[in-house]
Amino acid sequence: METENKQIHVTSGGSHRRHAPPMYGVIAEFESPSDLVAAARRVYSLGYRRINGYSPYPIEELSEAIGFTHTSLPLIVFIGGLVGGIGGFLMQYYIEVIDYPINVGGKPYNSWPAFIPITFEMTVLVAAFSAVLGMLVLNKLPQPYHPVFNVPNFAMATRDRFFLAVEANDPKFDHAGVVELLKSLNALEVNDVEV
Amino acid sequence: MQDEAPKPYTEGPLHSTSPVIDPGLTFASVTDKISSIVLKRKTSLAWFLGFAISFALFQLMLLAMTNLLFVGIGLWGVNVPVAWGIDILNFVWWIGIGHAGTLISAILLLLRQRWRTSINRFAEAMTLFAVAQAGMYPIFHLGRPWLMYWLFPYPNTMGIWPQFRSPLMWDVFAVSTYATVSAMFWFVGLIPDFATLRDRARSKPFQILYGMLAMGWRGSARHWHRYEMAYLLLAGLATPLVLSVHTIVSFDFAVGIIPGWHATIFPPYFVAGAIYAGFAMVLLLTIPLRRFYGLEGFITMRHMHNMAKVMLATGLIVGYGYIMEAFFGWYSGNKYERFMIWNRMHGPYSLYYWALILCNIITPQFLWVKKIRSNLLALWIISFIVSIGMWLERFVIVVTSLHRDYLPSSWGMYQPTQWDWSMFIGTIGFFFTLLFLFIRFLPMISIFEMRTILPEAEVEE
Numbered sequence: 001m002e003t004e005n006k007q008i009h010v011t012s013g014g015s016h017r018r019h020a021p022p023m024y025g026v027i028a029e030f031e032s033p034s035d036l037v038a039a040a041r042r043v044y045s046l047g048y049r050r051i052n053g054y055s056p057y058p059i060e061e062l063s064e065a066i067g068f069t070h071t072s073l074p075l076i077v078f079i080g081g082l083v084g085g086i087g088g089f090l091m092q093y094y095i096e097v098i099d100y101p102i103n104v105g106g107k108p109y110n111s112w113p114a115f116i117p118i119t120f121e122m123t124v125l126v127a128a129f130s131a132v133l134g135m136l137v138l139n140k141l142p143q144p145y146h147p148v149f150n151v152p153n154f155a156m157a158t159r160d161r162f163f164l165a166v167e168a169n170d171p172k173f174d175h176a177g178v179v180e181l182l183k184s185l186n187a188l189e190v191n192d193v194e195v
Numbered sequence: 196m197q198d199e200a201p202k203p204y205t206e207g208p209l210h211s212t213s214p215v216i217d218p219g220l221t222f223a224s225v226t227d228k229i230s231s232i233v234l235k236r237k238t239s240l241a242w243f244l245g246f247a248i249s250f251a252l253f254q255l256m257l258l259a260m261t262n263l264l265f266v267g268i269g270l271w272g273v274n275v276p277v278a279w280g281i282d283i284l285n286f287v288w289w290i291g292i293g294h295a296g297t298l299i300s301a302i303l304l305l306l307r308q309r310w311r312t313s314i315n316r317f318a319e320a321m322t323l324f325a326v327a328q329a330g331m332y333p334i335f336h337l338g339r340p341w342l343m344y345w346l347f348p349y350p351n352t353m354g355i356w357p358q359f360r361s362p363l364m365w366d367v368f369a370v371s372t373y374a375t376v377s378a379m380f381w382f383v384g385l386i387p388d389f390a391t392l393r394d395r396a397r398s399k400p401f402q403i404l405y406g407m408l409a410m411g412w413r414g415s416a417r418h419w420h421r422y423e424m425a426y427l428l429l430a431g432l433a434t435p436l437v438l439s440v441h442t443i444v445s446f447d448f449a450v451g452i453i454p455g456w457h458a459t460i461f462p463p464y465f466v467a468g469a470i471y472a473g474f475a476m477v478l479l480l481t482i483p484l485r486r487f488y489g490l491e492g493f494i495t496m497r498h499m500h501n502m503a504k505v506m507l508a509t510g511l512i513v514g515y516g517y518i519m520e521a522f523f524g525w526y527s528g529n530k531y532e533r534f535m536i537w538n539r540m541h542g543p544y545s546l547y548y549w550a551l552i553l554c555n556i557i558t559p560q561f562l563w564v565k566k567i568r569s570n571l572l573a574l575w576i577i578s579f580i581v582s583i584g585m586w587l588e589r590f591v592i593v594v595t596s597l598h599r600d601y602l603p604s605s606w607g608m609y610q611p612t613q614w615d616w617s618m619f620i621g622t623i624g625f626f627f628t629l630l631f632l633f634i635r636f637l638p639m640i641s642i643f644e645m646r647t648i649l650p651e652a653e654v655e656e
Contacts, residue, residue: 034655040416053416056222056391057646061654063420073424081432092359095348100356107360117365117443121372124436128376128429132383135425139418142410149413155394157414158387160222 024147024195025050025167026178028187029156033059036162039185040065043166046181050170054148054163073134080130081123088122089115147193165193215310216648217492225493225645229638230395232488238635241487246631252624259617260335268338270614277597277609282332284589285619287444288472289329289626290370291465291585294437295473296322297377300384301433304426309648310501313493316641317484318477319381324629325476326374328622333366335618362446369443376436380429386412387422387643441469448592454535455596458523464516471509471555472585474502478578482571484634493640496569503568506581510559513588517556531601543608544595547587554584 030036033055040053044067053062063069092115096102101109136142148154148165157163164187166178175192182190220228263270273280296318303311334343346367348357357364389409396402412418445465448456478499485494524536539548558580567573599606633639646652 033652037654054414055416055419056226056414057387057643057652058419058423059416059652059654060423062416066416068417068420071421071424073421074428077428077432091348095356096359100354102358104358104360111360114360117362117439117446118359118368120439121365121368121436124432124439125372125375128379128432131425131428131432132379135383135421136410138421139415141412141418144406144411146411146413154413158391158394159226 022195023168023175024193025165025170025173026175026182027148027151027163027165027191027193028182028185029151029153029189029191030162030164030186031188033062033162035186036164037061037065039164039182039187042185043164043181047172048166048170048178050167050173052165052167054154054157054165056158056160056162071138073131073138076134077127077131080134081127084126085119085123087126089119091122092118147195150194151191153189161188215495215497216313216645217495218650220492220645220649221651222646222649225649226391226395226642229493229640229642229645230392232634233392233636233638234395234397234401242631242635246628249624249627249631252620253628254621254624255617256621256625259614259621260331262614263335263618264340268336270612271618272610272612272615274607274609276600276605276607277594279336279593279597280609281590281593281611281615281619282336283447284586284593285622286329286332286336287465287589287593288586289325289332289622290373290444291441291469291472292476292582293322293325293329293373293377293473294441294466294469295477296320296325297373297380297433297437298470298473299477300380301430301437304430305434308501310498312644312648313490313495313640314477314481314498314502315644316381316384317481317639318473319377319384320630320633320637320639321473321476321480322377323374323381324626324633326370326377327629328626330370330374331622332618333370362443362450365443366447369440373436373440376429376433380433383422383426383429384641384644385637386410387414388638388641390414391642392638438466441466448596453596453600454524454529454531455520455539455592458520460516460519460523464513464519467509467512467516468585468588471506471513472582474506474509475578475581475585478502478506478574479582480630482575482578484639486571488634488639490640493645499571499574500565500568503562503574506578507559507562510555510562510581514556517552534599535596538599539591539595542595542599544591544598547595548591551584551587551591554580555588558584 028039030039036053036055037059040051040062043051044065049067051066053059053066055062089112093110096111096115097109103109104111107114148163151163153161154163164182166173166182168175179190271280271282273282296315299311299318300315300322303315334340337343345351346357346364357367359365386409389405390412393402393405393409396405442462442465445461449458449461451457481494482499485491521536524532527533539545558577561567561573561577567577594609598609
């Protein structure tokens with residue numbers, strides 16, 4: 001399972017965590033998706049890795065810009081489908097051949113073509129559950145509280161505003177520098193985010 | 196795509212490149228317009244009236260069901276030789292209607308048909324509610340519905356298991372999987388919109404309600420990335436699923452050896468019929484709805500034309516199915532098959548057969564004409580006729596095949612009773628009850644997907 005910080009190389013010996021300020025990070029507000037993506041690219045190119053964008057709709061370029069392009073969800077769904085399919089067939093095999101064999105019109109006990117529809121349905125069912133639950137678990141949802149909800153204008157992130165957060169536990173994080181950087185990137189407003 | 200002052204949206208002449216959305220809309224106006232239907236708009240008298248009528252009919256369903264539980268299946272008109280009457284017919288009819296929703300949301304997504312965005316939420320809701328109606332019929336047809344859990348394979352003290360060689364068992368798995376996956380697909384699609392409503396709601400109870408449903412969605416880029424992947428995979432899973440469901444429903448008939456049922460054409464012809472009926476129902480519902488809620492900027496005439504074309508195409512496939520059924524009957528050289536077709540056309544139920552041909556083959560031919568496709572009233576009437584036609588089709592398949600099979604001594608006639616009709620009308624009431632609640636409390640158009648098709652959503656490098 002992926003973690004959101006696997007690309008970080010902590011160079012300061014991990015000590016920054018203990019002395020980290022009681023803040024989540026700094027967040028900048030943008031007016032358009034283009035501004036957000038451009039800012040995210042710039043911040044990423046300067047070596048910041050614990051950054052995240054917030055937008056009212058999915059922006060493909062944004063997840064690329066913050067260096068998040070891999071998800072193991074397809075693998076999870078594939079395994080789910082495999083488990084559902086094999087499990088579905090074996091369930092029928094066990095019931096119709098081993099535990100409760102009934103001779104129907106002289107057909108073989110293992111009349112596998114008749115088992116295919118349910119095998120297929122079980123494949124889809126378990127794969128679909130894996131997709132939904134996998135997405136929620138990887139996204140750590142449900143999560144009623146998150147620091148970014150403290151940002152004054154954050155309710156607009158579900159309307160027409162775009163946000164870029166640089167988190168305080170980024171090894172390169174330096175409060176004044178980050179604020180300065182974000183202000184230079186066409187941000188409407190830059191705010192500190194409390195934990 | 197021009198930047199003009201907001202004015203009422205009027206469409207120019209229709210081209211294949213006509214916008215799928217009013218080009219004057221913005222992130223803000225899309226969000227506010229759709230969410231205000233749920234959050235701000237005063238509940239209109241018409242809504243209350245429609246809801247009250249639906250809810251009253253829903254009570255009729257509860258009455259019919261309660262009575263059925265007390266008295267038993269003899270309350271219905273089914274008896275040997277017609278042991279499956281309009282109740283199984285209604286099951287097939289409802290589940291067919293549901294299929295258009297999955298087609299719009301999943302198959303058109305995979306085909307990158309961007310116009311689907313405005314109608315997919317609504318169509319998915321329709322799917323879910325139609326499947327809920329469909330599911331009740333086979334259960335109440337069991338005779339002892341309270342033992343329906345026997346259909347599921349669970350270890351029990353009786354030491355018995357279900358029979359997996361039976362299409363009726365396949366049906367249990369297909370329909371329950373379909374209902375579950377449709378519900379998940381719908382809910383996943385709603386999560387970002389719940390967050391939008393949470394952030395727009397004024398009153399505390401609604402903030403809490405939508406907040407809980409949104410599960411803390413905050414539009415994070417990482418979340419969106421996984422979300423899009425999950426949505427795409429669900430669409431990929433739902434696509435073969437929807438085809439399999441109606442295929443398996445057709446197996447309920449085709450695997451039996453009754454003349455008129457035992458035909459290889461059944462699976463594709465049932466699937467096409469399902470999409471046909473489903474699009475008719477989507478049109479039947481969206482035409483008044485877009486007018487009433489002023490959604491012409493979201494659901495444009497291009498949508499209407501596209502849906503009419505899908506209806507025409509699937510109608511032609513269904514027509515081909517009818518012709519092939521007749522051809523098979525003749526070409527088989529089997530006297531029972533030949534008699535079955537003759538009986539459909541000239542027997543006691545011939546009126547149903549010819550009404551079906553009129554409704555399902557002749558009526559949709561009007562859709563070739565662009566003028567008729569552009570006339571919403573005409574389109575609505577054609578959709579209504581097609582919905583009736585698809586009901587008649589299942590009547591012809593279920594009843595006329597059963598009422599005269601091999602042995603003339605066991606022939607009989609079928610007459611639905613008032614309780615069959617009560618149940619049918621009642622489920623229509625229940626369907627509309629759910630639909631009215633849906634349009635009042637949930638965004639009927641996917642807000643976040645509408646944002647993605649706006650001109651300003653393009654990222655300029």
